[in-house]
Amino acid sequence: MILFRSRAALAATLLSTALVTACSAAGTPSDTTESLERSAPAQVRLPSPHTVFDYQLGGAYPPNSKVRAVSRDREAKPAKGLYNICYVNAFQSQPGEAINWWKKHHSNLLLKDDHGRLIVDKDWEEPLLDISTSAKRQALMNIVGPWIDGCAAAHYDAVEPDNLDSYERSEGKLTRQHAIAFAQLLAARAHQRHLAIAQKNGADLLPQRTRIGFDFAVVEECGQYKECSEYSDAYHARIFDIEYVKKNFTAACRAWGKKLSITLRDREVSPAGADGYVYESC
Numbered sequence: 692m693i694l695f696r697s698r699a700a701l702a703a704t705l706l707s708t709a710l711v712t713a714c715s716a717a718g719t720p721s722d723t724t725e726s727l728e729r730s731a732p733a734q735v736r737l738p739s740p741h742t743v744f745d746y747q748l749g750g751a752y753p754p755n756s757k758v759r760a761v762s763r764d765r766e767a768k769p770a771k772g773l774y775n776i777c778y779v780n781a782f783q784s785q786p787g788e789a790i791n792w793w794k795k796h797h798s799n800l801l802l803k804d805d806h807g808r809l810i811v812d813k814d815w816e817e818p819l820l821d822i823s824t825s826a827k828r829q830a831l832m833n834i835v836g837p838w839i840d841g842c843a844a845a846h847y848d849a850v851e852p853d854n855l856d857s858y859e860r861s862e863g864k865l866t867r868q869h870a871i872a873f874a875q876l877l878a879a880r881a882h883q884r885h886l887a888i889a890q891k892n893g894a895d896l897l898p899q900r901t902r903i904g905f906d907f908a909v910v911e912e913c914g915q916y917k918e919c920s921e922y923s924d925a926y927h928a929r930i931f932d933i934e935y936v937k938k939n940f941t942a943a944c945r946a947w948g949k950k951l952s953i954t955l956r957d958r959e960v961s962p963a964g965a966d967g968y969v970y971e972s973c
Contacts, residue, residue: 735887736848737906738774740928743972744952748778750962757972760931760952762851762909765838769847776889776909776931777842781835781852781877782870783817790818800831802864812860819857822873823865831873836880843884850881851909855893871899878904889931894918897925911935914943914953923951944973 738760745754751767760774769775784793784801793801802810802819809818821827835852842850855874858865870893881888882904890896890905894916907929913919914934922930930951934940940955947953957969 734885735882735906736774736885737887738776738849738929738931740930740952741950742774742931742952744931744954745970745972746931746933746954746956746960747962749960750965752963755970762931765842765845769845774849775847776849776851777839777845777847777886778851778853779835779838779842780817780854781820781838782822782854782857782873783812783815783819786816790816793818797830797834800827800834802861804862804864810860810862810864812854812857817854819854819861819865821864822869825872828869828873828876832876832880835877839877839880839886840884843886847886849887849889849906850877851889851891852877853891855891855896867896867899871896871903874903874905890926894921897921900925907931909933912939914947915939919943919947919951923947940971940973948973 742760743757744760744762745758747754747761747763747767751763751770754761754770754773758773760776761770762776762778763769765777765779769777784790800821802821802823804810811818820831822831839850852874855870858867858870878888887906888904889907889909890900890903891909892911896903908922908926909931910918910922911933912935913922913930913932915936919930919932928950931954932943932947932951933954933956934943935956935958937955940953943953953973955969955971957967959967961968963970
């Protein structure tokens with residue numbers, strides 16, 4: 692799931708990515724032969740288990756005094772003195788004007804159906820990126836890779852690549868193996884830049900976490916979907932869970948509040964002071 696992003700952040704995205712070029716060539720899936728140039732994550736800083744967390748994708752604001760970790764859009768500055776996670780939409784386009792940028796500059800990297808129409812995540816109006824071949828994955832890394840580099844340059848501690856599970860919305864054009872292959876490239880790039888990398892949702896890929904290189908998890912509504920146990924077992928309680936419904940938050944806190952970081956947010960992840968803003972932690 693991708694969450695709301697402000698017009699200002701979108702504008703910044705367009706400005707920064709307009710300087711990036713990528714090329715693509717036809718190819719076939721070759722997941723076992725792609726060059727990853729992995730670096731050992733010895734200098735990667737992991738988040739502490741059961742850390743009070745704030746999810747600030749809709750706009751950065753000063754977190755309350757209990758918060759020790761925060762996730763912000765990659766165009767925002769990290770929060771001083773906290774564990775900072777950099778949000779990157781790595782498997783889908785941003786909505787709005789960002790879609791036009793992709794169409795203009797990299798239409799061949801947007802996933803299309805048999806009739807040439809874009810395949811779109813209808814919940815968020817986001818076209819899926821085409822990760823179906825090694826050549827296209829490498830071309831996408833020419834775009835997404837510099838975003839990860841930017842997170843490191845801004846002194847984030849970790850990166851959160853969203854929409855790992857986009858293959859489930861691809862009308863059969865993408866597979867789990869495509870997602871794994873691209874996630875491996877993302878993890879290698881993050882580790883090369885001394886960033887930890889979070890698995891964002893995608894419980895079905897938990898058995899592949901070591902193969903991919905994920906270090907911890909940022910999950911949405913593991914309480915609602917009864918997945919907290921799976922994530923906790925996989926990542927030794929290094930889990931940031933965001934719930935969007937009060938009753939689910941309460942139940943998750945009751946079951947997991949002494950072990951995991953559970954946060955309640957409004958679905959628009961509004962900044963503090965905005966209409967609809969909701970934040971609680973346990």
